[in-house]
Amino acid sequence: VAKGDGKRRWRRYEASVHTAIVERLELRAALARAVSDRTFTLDYQPIVVMGSGAILGFEALVRWRHPTLGFVPPAEFIAIAEETGLIEAIGDWVLHEAVRAVAGWRQIRAGRATPYVSVNVSAHQLRAAGFVDKVSTALTAAGVDPSGVMLEITESALLRDDDRAWAELAALRRIGVRVAIDDFGTGFSSLSYLQRMPVDVLKIDRSFTSTISGSPRQRALVEAIVGLAGTLGLEVIAEGVESRVERDLLGDLGCPYGQGFLFSRPLAGAAAKSLLRGPTAVVPPVRSALPGRS
Numbered sequence: 001v002a003k004g005d006g007k008r009r010w011r012r013y014e015a016s017v018h019t020a021i022v023e024r025l026e027l028r029a030a031l032a033r034a035v036s037d038r039t040f041t042l043d044y045q046p047i048v049v050m051g052s053g054a055i056l057g058f059e060a061l062v063r064w065r066h067p068t069l070g071f072v073p074p075a076e077f078i079a080i081a082e083e084t085g086l087i088e089a090i091g092d093w094v095l096h097e098a099v100r101a102v103a104g105w106r107q108i109r110a111g112r113a114t115p116y117v118s119v120n121v122s123a124h125q126l127r128a129a130g131f132v133d134k135v136s137t138a139l140t141a142a143g144v145d146p147s148g149v150m151l152e153i154t155e156s157a158l159l160r161d162d163d164r165a166w167a168e169l170a171a172l173r174r175i176g177v178r179v180a181i182d183d184f185g186t187g188f189s190s191l192s193y194l195q196r197m198p199v200d201v202l203k204i205d206r207s208f209t210s211t212i213s214g215s216p217r218q219r220a221l222v223e224a225i226v227g228l229a230g231t232l233g234l235e236v237i238a239e240g241v242e243s244r245v246e247r248d249l250l251g252d253l254g255c256p257y258g259q260g261f262l263f264s265r266p267l268a269g270a271a272a273k274s275l276l277r278g279p280t281a282v283v284p285p286v287r288s289a290l291p292g293r294s
């Protein structure tokens with residue numbers, strides 16, 4: 001890296017690597033403290049019928065506020081948690097909190113609708129012993145029926161350690177928990193794998209949604225994904241829907257369900273509850289999710 005013009009540049013390189021390592025170590029230590037202090041929260045983003053805005057459920061998204069750095073994006077701290085094994089404790093907390101939340105929602109909507117919570121699960125959690133028991137214990141404790149929970153596994157995680165993870169997911173599906181492939185289209189699932197994966201739902205990655213309005217080729221790709229899902233008997237949900245144009249195109253291509261800033265940003269627990277307390281539990285598209293977009 002730092003060869004060529006000598007010592008000064010090398011030293012600068014060394015210093016920046018050093019800083020990065022120290023920062024990472026500090027972040028690790030802070031994350032470990034956060035795990036023991038339980039200083040995480042969950043936000044909930046509505047998953048809707050795009051045509052009407054009717055709420056089907058919410059995706060639970062973990063939030064961590066570092067004492068001095070402020071909110072650290074989950075993409076960053078989940079990666080550290082996976083490296084350090086902290087993901088198991090964080091994942092357990094997320095699962096319990098999410099199941100508790102859905103119990104509350106179902107009380108609010110009693111007799112009118114049965115919203116579900118969709119929980120992101122990392123490959124490490126599936127690999128650890130007893131995941132199926134953890135899920136069913138959480139459900140029983142909260143008095144929630146298994147249809148109240150969907151688990152999201154990224155396509156790449158599903159492909160990385162198939163045997164063990166697939167067996168756990170299959171067992172969960174047998175008790176009635178639904179499973180979604182998250183970020184679909186970013187991994188490399190073969191058709192024969194897809195056909196055998198123990199899943200119910202396919203979530204189309206945001207990278208497809210965000211390019212759909214600009215390119216006929218992307219539209220054709222999304223149409224192919226929707227067709228494939230139909231053939232395999234899977235439900236499709238589009239991620240990252242930010243504009244009415246995207247929503248309408250997705251509808252035309254046969255994708256009825258979605259989530260994204262057009263409908264709602266991830267919400268604090270209280271805000272999610274008050275949406276459900278409304279007479280219809282609908283999120284109308286916001287006027288402009290993004291500046292300059294229709």
Ligand code: C2E
Pocket residue numbers: 045060061062073074075078091094120121122152182183206239240241242259260261262266
């Ligand atoms: P994901 O599961 O694909 O979650 C969707 C991400 O897209 C969320 O980011 C959400 O805030 C964001 N998003 C939703 N709608 C829009 C939109 O219209 N436009 C844009 N630009 N973004 C949108 P977030 O909350 O930062 O989470 C990032 C990732 O971190 C998640 O991606 C998931 O992989 C991971 N993650 C979050 N919570 C958990 C958790 O509890 N456990 C695990 N294992 N991973 C989690």
Ligand code: MG
Pocket residue numbers: 059120152182
């Ligand atoms: Mg997800």
Ligand code: MG
Pocket residue numbers: 182183203239
């Ligand atoms: Mg996703």
Ligand code: MG
Pocket residue numbers: 182183205206239
């Ligand atoms: Mg995604």
